[in-house]
Structure formats: C-alpha cells, structure tokens
Amino acid sequence: MTEQFTPDENAVLRPYVTNTERPVFALRNLPEEVVAVLFAYYSRSRDSLRRNLLKLIQDNDLDLERRLAWADVGQDDLSLAKRKAKDFHEKWVVGYGHASVAEHAVAHLAVEDVSIVASKVLEDTRLASFTEKSTRYVVFDRDKFYREPRIIASPLAALYEDTCRFLLDTYARLMEPVTAAIRTETPRGERQTDRAHDAACRAKACDVLRYLLPASTLTNIGMTINGRLLEHLITKLLSHPLTECHRIGTALKAEAEQVIPTLIKYAAANAYLRETGEAMESLARERLAGMAPVEARAVSLVRYPEDAENALVAAILYGYSAHPLTQIDERVRRLSGEEKARIIDEYLRRRGPHDPPLRALEHLTYTFDILVDFGAFRDIQRHRMVTQTPQASTALHGYSSPPEMARYGYADLFGECMDRATSAYGTIARDFPREAQYVLPLAFRKRVLFTWNLREIHHFVQLRSGRQGHVSYREIAQQVWRELERVHPLLATYIRADLNDYSLARS
Ligand SMILES: Cc1cc2nc3c(=O)[nH]c(=O)nc-3n(C[C@H](O)[C@H](O)[C@H](O)COP(=O)(O)OP(=O)(O)OC[C@H]3O[C@@H](n4cnc5c(N)ncnc54)[C@H](O)[C@@H]3O)c2cc1C
Known part of the structure; x- marks a missing residue:
C-alpha cells in the first residue's frame, strides 16, 4: 500500500x-x-x-x-x-x-558561437541529445566564423581570415540569385501556396550553398546530457588537441558546476586520451608510409555477416524458445529457404510506417567505408546507434560540386572558392596540420568508417533516403541500401529506401 x-x-x-x-x-x-x-x-x-x-x-x-x-x-x-x-x-x-x-542528474547546456569543427567533437557523444542550427532553414552570418587563435597569432592570419571571409561572402552573395534561379527552374506545385514554394526554394538554395561554408562557420547547439556523460565529454574536450575544444571544455565545466557541481568536479585533461592519439598518429604514419590512398567507391560495404539469413532467423527464434543458440543454429541450417523467409517475414511484416523493426536485427552488423562531403558527414554523424570512426579532415579527397552551381552559371566562382580553400589549407597545414581544417568548406570530402547493426540501417536508410533529406546524404543512404541489397537481397527488401530523385526536398 x-x-x-x-x-x-x-x-x-x-x-x-x-x-x-x-x-x-x-x-x-x-x-x-x-x-x-x-x-x-x-x-x-x-x-x-x-x-x-x-x-x-x-x-x-x-x-x-x-x-x-x-x-x-x-x-x-x-x-x-x-x-x-x-x-x-x-x-x-x-x-x-x-x-x-x-x-x-541532467544538465541542459547551450553552446553558442561554436565552429562546425568543434560542433562535431561535441556531438560525438552518443548518449546525449542535441539540436543544432540548420544549414537548410537558417542563412548563416557572413561575419561569424571562428578565428583560430594559434593561426591568428601567426603570419598566416591574413590568409586564414581572407579565405574564410571569401567563402562566407560568396555564400551570402549568392543566396538571392540562387534562390531566384531555383524559383524559375522549379515552378510552384498545383497545391502549393506561394509562401510554401518560396520557403522550399530558399531551403534548396541553402542546401546548394552550404557546400561553400567553411568549417570555421559558427553555429549554436542545445545539449541535454546526464552528469556521468558530461564528465566524460568535458574530459574529452580538455584532452583534445584543438584549442577551441579545450576552451569549450573549460567553459562547460564552469557553467555545469553551477547545476551539477559534484558530478563533474573531477573532469580534467586525460593523458591517456591525449597521448594515445598522438602515439597512434605517429605509428599509423610510420606503418602506412609509402602507400598512397587508392581510389575507392564512395560507399563500400567492407564487412558483413556471411551467414546473415541463418543468423537472423536463429536470433529471432531464440527469443521465443528455451534452447541454447547452438542448438537453434543447427535446426535453422536444416530449414528450407522458404521456411526461413517466412520466419523473417512474420517478424517484420506487421510494422506500421513509424514502427522500428524488433531487436533481433541488432545481432547482425555491417561495416561501411564511406567517402562523404563534410556537409553530409555533419548530418550523418548525428546518428548515435552506430560506431563511427572519422578520419581527420583533409583536402586530399577533393570536394563535391552541387550541379546547380554549374547550371546557374557559377561553376567558375565555385571552383575559385574551392581552389582558394585548397591552397590556403595546404599553406596553413604546413605549420598547423590540425588547425588548417577550419578553412575547408563543407564541400570537401572525408572518410568515415560506420559499423551499423541491421536494425539501425533500417532507421538510417528510411530517414536519410527520404525526400525531405539533403541530396548528398540521400545518395549515401541509397548506396548503403544498394550495397546491402547486393549481398543480402532478402533482408534488403524489408528496408524502406526511397530511391527517387526530387527537384525540391519539400513539396
Ligand atoms: C530532414 C531532417 C532535418 C533535420 N534537421 C535538424 C536540425 O535542424 N537540427 C538538428 O539538430 N538536427 C536535425 N536533424 C537531425 C535529427 O534531429 C537527428 O539528430 C538525426 O536524424 C539522428 O536521428 P535519430 O535521433 O532518430 O537517430 P539515432 O541517433 O540513430 O537513434 C536511433 C533511434 O534510437 C532512439 N534514440 C537514440 N537516442 C535516443 C535518446 N537519447 N533518447 C530517446 N531515443 C533515442 C530513437 O528512436 C532514434 O530514432 C534533421 C534530420 C532530418 C532527417
């Protein structure tokens, strides 16, 4: 009672x-x-x-x-x-x-005027919740970019300032003409109001022009995080080699001490994190010396379960039986293809449009090596039910060019932006190899290794291939689905992939 x-x-x-x-x-x-x-x-x-x-x-x-x-x-x-x-x-x-x-104990922390570079370090915190300024619905301010203090204190300051300023000025200058070109190219839908059409065209212009935003562009983030994780995040930031991350870690600690003082009291720079990063960088350089990176497909499925259907059927049956898995495996191997397909179908077919598949799918994991532009990485990185290993940002893998820039007559200007960024990056990286990434626009590509379980692939592909998504990550999600379909066609049929092309993300 x-x-x-x-x-x-x-x-x-x-x-x-x-x-x-x-x-x-x-x-x-x-x-x-x-x-x-x-x-x-x-x-x-x-x-x-x-x-x-x-x-x-x-x-x-x-x-x-x-x-x-x-x-x-x-x-x-x-x-x-x-x-x-x-x-x-x-x-x-x-x-x-x-x-x-x-x-x-939960803290709600606002982090304003943080660079896109540091935003990714913050958001690499899988059990926290974030909401960040959208590159689609907000036009970024041409003057707001992070002045990296080590570069600004060096003779490279002017090159850094000029490059970021040129990129942001071009972004701001093209916003109106690109919106107008999209409006002309994409007539209003029959059931669309003028206002909705204008908003859709502006959103598309933001999608196209975000490729120009330098990674130094400042953004705002709202974060909800528990005390245990916050201590870990502050420790990570204080151990990070970038000055900006260190400063954010210090500021977060000072502010959070006012709401959960005891639980984050001992967050401090961690030599293990810092030294391991440095040691592995040098070891990787040494061991991979003389080996230039080869060209690879943008999305490669590099590891997957060989016996996926049997493994899935066994994992499904396990939850509804009293047998050890080895015994179920044995029986599943003797089932016909039709019987196995029926078990999978029974398990998945009742889902409504917003129902995730049940958990047995988490027993199957897939690793994808993906070459993605920073803009799309910025979005994809937000998925938390996944293990992600991004490589450092670099100019080595070139950049993606939105076809609209050429169509609207801005190919040369876009090329000039990318050339200036590449050249500035090369010069700055000689003295500041880590900090040089701030001048790279979101068009530049980077490599990321993703290990997803099959259940999360369902979520990722459905959400990120959907019409409302940015074309760059829609393509990634579509290719993830195609790769999976190549090796496990039966399992792929249950994933809700949108393989269409749309001229506007919003109708
Ligand atoms: C069209 C579009 C526009 C977007 N615009 C913005 C934007 O303007 N600003 C912005 O910040 N983000 C934006 N996002 C990103 C979005 O808010 C998510 O952060 C991102 O899509 C990751 O999705 P998720 O949280 O569903 O998936 P995951 O992190 O991959 O998680 C998978 C699933 O696990 C569950 N889950 C995971 N973590 C939690 C948790 N902490 N609490 C409860 N359930 C959890 C949920 O069911 C979730 O769907 C946008 C996404 C899309 C597709």
Whole structure:
C-alpha cells in the first residue's frame, strides 16, 4: 500500500512531487544532484523516495507557509539536501565508482558561437541529445566564423581570415540569385501556396550553398546530457588537441558546476586520451608510409555477416524458445529457404510506417567505408546507434560540386572558392596540420568508417533516403541500401529506401 503522510509532511513534499498518494509520481523543483541521490537511495534504503526526501530536508528551517505558495519556493530551502547530496555523490559516485547514479542528474547546456569543427567533437557523444542550427532553414552570418587563435597569432592570419571571409561572402552573395534561379527552374506545385514554394526554394538554395561554408562557420547547439556523460565529454574536450575544444571544455565545466557541481568536479585533461592519439598518429604514419590512398567507391560495404539469413532467423527464434543458440543454429541450417523467409517475414511484416523493426536485427552488423562531403558527414554523424570512426579532415579527397552551381552559371566562382580553400589549407597545414581544417568548406570530402547493426540501417536508410533529406546524404543512404541489397537481397527488401530523385526536398 502507498505510504501515508501527515498534513505537515504533505505540505513539505507537495512542491517537489506531483502527488503524495499514489505510487507513480514525478519529481519537480529539485536540484539535479538531489534527484540523483533520491533515486540512488532506492538501491540503499528500505524507505520510499518521498520519505527519503523528507529526511533530506528535515533538518532545514522549514517555512511551511512559504512552501505552500508555489511561486515562492526557493532553492535555498534545499541547501541541506544539496549538501547531503554532495556528500553522497562524493562517497558513492566518486569514491566507490557507483557511476550510473550520476545519470539521474541532467544538465541542459547551450553552446553558442561554436565552429562546425568543434560542433562535431561535441556531438560525438552518443548518449546525449542535441539540436543544432540548420544549414537548410537558417542563412548563416557572413561575419561569424571562428578565428583560430594559434593561426591568428601567426603570419598566416591574413590568409586564414581572407579565405574564410571569401567563402562566407560568396555564400551570402549568392543566396538571392540562387534562390531566384531555383524559383524559375522549379515552378510552384498545383497545391502549393506561394509562401510554401518560396520557403522550399530558399531551403534548396541553402542546401546548394552550404557546400561553400567553411568549417570555421559558427553555429549554436542545445545539449541535454546526464552528469556521468558530461564528465566524460568535458574530459574529452580538455584532452583534445584543438584549442577551441579545450576552451569549450573549460567553459562547460564552469557553467555545469553551477547545476551539477559534484558530478563533474573531477573532469580534467586525460593523458591517456591525449597521448594515445598522438602515439597512434605517429605509428599509423610510420606503418602506412609509402602507400598512397587508392581510389575507392564512395560507399563500400567492407564487412558483413556471411551467414546473415541463418543468423537472423536463429536470433529471432531464440527469443521465443528455451534452447541454447547452438542448438537453434543447427535446426535453422536444416530449414528450407522458404521456411526461413517466412520466419523473417512474420517478424517484420506487421510494422506500421513509424514502427522500428524488433531487436533481433541488432545481432547482425555491417561495416561501411564511406567517402562523404563534410556537409553530409555533419548530418550523418548525428546518428548515435552506430560506431563511427572519422578520419581527420583533409583536402586530399577533393570536394563535391552541387550541379546547380554549374547550371546557374557559377561553376567558375565555385571552383575559385574551392581552389582558394585548397591552397590556403595546404599553406596553413604546413605549420598547423590540425588547425588548417577550419578553412575547408563543407564541400570537401572525408572518410568515415560506420559499423551499423541491421536494425539501425533500417532507421538510417528510411530517414536519410527520404525526400525531405539533403541530396548528398540521400545518395549515401541509397548506396548503403544498394550495397546491402547486393549481398543480402532478402533482408534488403524489408528496408524502406526511397530511391527517387526530387527537384525540391519539400513539396
Ligand atoms: C530532414 C531532417 C532535418 C533535420 N534537421 C535538424 C536540425 O535542424 N537540427 C538538428 O539538430 N538536427 C536535425 N536533424 C537531425 C535529427 O534531429 C537527428 O539528430 C538525426 O536524424 C539522428 O536521428 P535519430 O535521433 O532518430 O537517430 P539515432 O541517433 O540513430 O537513434 C536511433 C533511434 O534510437 C532512439 N534514440 C537514440 N537516442 C535516443 C535518446 N537519447 N533518447 C530517446 N531515443 C533515442 C530513437 O528512436 C532514434 O530514432 C534533421 C534530420 C532530418 C532527417
């Protein structure tokens, strides 16, 4: 039976819980570290959460009248609870390594005016949630690019400034004429309003022109992250070789200390991360010396399960049986192709348009080596149910040219932008091999290794091949599907791939 509280206790609790009578309730108005402690007590206490909350605040000088006045509830009333929470976290999370407790404390952090380069380092944090300024719906500001401090303090400052400025000026200057050209080329649909048509044409112009944006372009990011992960992210940033990442790590720590102070207190530069990166760079240089990178297809499926259909059927049946997998494998090998196809079909065919496939598909993994322009990488990197290994950005793999630039008469100007960026990159990279990437526009290509499970491939291909997507990652998603279809045609038929071409992403 749900615990009963006295009227006085109810008055104390009410500002912090959505009810005091029922077994399911939400917490509110509590500091994040106190929330984390209250949940942690479930693992150490026979008492209910609400009883423990009362104990946490009981020694405080409670002003019950004030607590009943909703708007007046002050966080100072919780100072004792905050102190107790801190002591608990020091002992259990920091001291004994009961780290998952820190996941119950969540921070919402805004990171503004961060370069696209650093945004990718931040967003390489798979259990956090991000929302970032869109390159499709927001026209970027021509003056807002990151001034890399080491380059700016060197004789290469003018080259860096001029290159970024030229790219952003060209981007801004072409926005109106390219939008107008798209409007002319793509008449309004019968059921489309003028406003919707204008918005679709502007969005397409942004898609076309984003290839020009230098990676130094500043963007804004909203991040929701738990304490455990935030400590890891700050550590990663403080250990990162780029000055900008280091500065963001320092700033994040200072701001987050005001909301979850104990849980990130020990985040600091980590020699293991830094030194391993340096050691592996030099070892890779040494071991791969004299071997120029060969041309490869943009999307190559390089590793996949040989016996995929049998493995999938066995994984499906396993969840509905009491047998060990080896025994099920044995039986599955003796089933006819038709019987196996039926099991797969039964497992997948009832999905509605928004239903993901069930989990057995996660037992099959595929590794793709993908050469992708930075703009598309920026989008694809946001998928979290995947292991991604990006290589460093470089001018070595050239750039993608949107066909519209040539069609609208801007091929030479686009080429000039790319040539200037390539040349500036080459010059700057001699002194600043890591920092030179800031001048490369999003058109430049980089290599990334993706290991996906089959379930996530369903999600990725459906979402990223869809009409609403940018053409550069739509092509990647379509090729991922074609590669999979080449080796596992039966499994590919269940993936919802959109293989059409569209003139506008929005109708
Ligand atoms: C047309 C389009 C426009 C976009 N515009 C923007 C934009 O303007 N700004 C922007 O920032 N992003 C934008 N995105 C990116 C988008 O918001 C996602 O970050 C990205 O597509 C990754 O998708 P996902 O989160 O569904 O997939 P994944 O990260 O691959 O995750 C797979 C699935 O796992 C589940 N999942 C993963 N993590 C969580 C979690 N933390 N909580 C709950 N469920 C989770 C979800 O079901 C998810 O679909 C856009 C994407 C598209 C397709």
